[in-house]
Amino acid sequence: MNLSDMLGYADIQQLSRIADVYRCECNGHSKNDLIQSILSTVSRNDVFEAQISSMKLEDLRFLNSLLFEARNSFSLEDLLARVQHSRFGEEIIKPELDPPKKTKRSKKKTEAVEKQLSPREMIAKFKHHGWLFNGFSGPSRYLFQVPNDLKTRFRDTLARRFAADLQYTDEPPIYRDEQMLIHDDITHLLHYTYHNEIQLTADGSMYKRFTLQLLDRFGVQEELPAKGAWRFGYGRHFNQYPNRFSFVYDYCYHAKYINENQTLLTVTGPGEERMNSRPSSEAEQIYRYWLKLYKGPITHLLSLVHWINTLAVEWVTVESLRTVLVPFIKPYFYDDANTILEQRIMAMMVHLGLLRLGEHPIYGAVVRMTKAGRAVVAGVSLEESGSIVVH
Structure with a gap:
């Protein structure tokens, strides 16, 4: 459902909270006035851009985890876990045996840390912004949804912001394209x-x-x-x-x-x-399996692959992609965010035939999605299931 549909089902209390967030001037006792005022305000690009600009990094990570899912509904437990996965520990202050005197600056920093929202408060915040809605009857009452039209607007707005920080280039003189090689090597292994x-x-x-x-x-x-x-x-x-x-x-x-x-x-x-005989859908099956196998260590893998698919339509430098995407990658034991992006994500996407990797004489390492890769990423929806646990 779109935002207008979900507002129609929401009670007047939730509508009033959303209207307060967007400072809507309307009759707070009229459900119709509230809905029309919210829709009118949210539809303004300047308001929408301002909301995104004011979001903290962990808010963006949490939002990002919801934007590319095939399914529409999320349980409270799932959302709580996603909020936790969006916190990489940057805000943690390590205790000191003999702490220095608190300056105004350190006091402000400590207060900011102390004011970090709990996972439930984060979900409530998204509800008050009209970005998350509860179901309205039966079992769906305990499930949450993001309005479809807002999903699209979030993706488009973030894509423009990310692209503005990227360095695009002309085609490099040499590049690697491993399409079909992984299928051949499956055959080699079996033979x-x-x-x-x-x-x-x-x-x-x-x-x-x-x-x-x-x-x-x-x-x-x-x-x-x-x-x-x-x-x-x-x-x-x-x-x-x-x-x-x-x-x-x-x-x-x-x-x-x-x-x-x-x-x-x-x-x-x-x-x-x-x-x-190689199955006709093997490329999709391999891609689907890779997502399921790697999404345990890389919690935001699905969204990261979609962002690379969106941002690397043309040749783009690995360095500028790193600047945009690394803040969304949680380190995994001895793999830091840079290692995960380059070795676990982009290198594997090259091996899967999704991505080309080139060397530009001026800009260094550059990548670009293959035509087949764009089709696979855009056309394959990973059904929500637990990540694969290997034994």
Whole structure:
């Protein structure tokens, strides 16, 4: 539903609160006057821009987590979790054994921290702005929705703001485009497994010599992880395999193309079928699986991919994209926000054939969405489900 529909179902108390936020001058006892005044005010671009300009970073992160979801309704528990995920700890003040004397500046900073809204207060704030509405009857009373037309306006407004800070360039003389390579390497993995007796270690990973032989057959060359490197969170054997190889292996395991039979890796019946024929929708299936696998460590992955899809229609520098998107990326253990953006998101999007990566003689690293990538990201909606937990 759009904002006008949701206002029509709202009670006069909520309408009065929304009208107060936007300083509407109208008859507060007339529901019709309240609705017309709110719609008239919110429709003004200057008012809408001012509201976004006044939003704190954690407000924007929370809003951002709602803008690209396929589903329309959110439970209170889900919203509370999203508010928590939007707080990256910047506001935390570490206690000191012998704290210095409070200056006016430090006192102001402490007061600002103390005034941070609780998750429930944040949700109430969004309701008072008319950005979130409760359902109106039955079980939907306990669910929340964002008006569809406001979603579109938020996306368009933020896209303009982000684009204004980006550096766009002409086409670089050289660039990488890995479209179709991941499909070929799925076939290589299955063929090699089918024709060789691949032995597994006690933790279920392949012995090093098998991994190296497979890497030699792949279209994208990778090095084995450094010994003792901290690697976890992005796949079943991520600590043993390189990034892309680990993902290809996990996808084949998820699709039931391969099976770990205690000490041996074998190809299943569906795997043999895949060796002979690639499904027409495989690009979408791989993309969908990547989102589900990586959205555990990267809580805002879906929105970040959509922003890259929106902002990288033309060649754009990685550096300027970093400036815009890094504030929306929560560090994950030993992966800082920059590492997540470049290695876990953009590099994987290149491997999936969604993104091209080039080297510009003046501006350095640049990226641009592929035509197929834009179609996949725009056309595939990730159904709301729990992120994949790998064992």
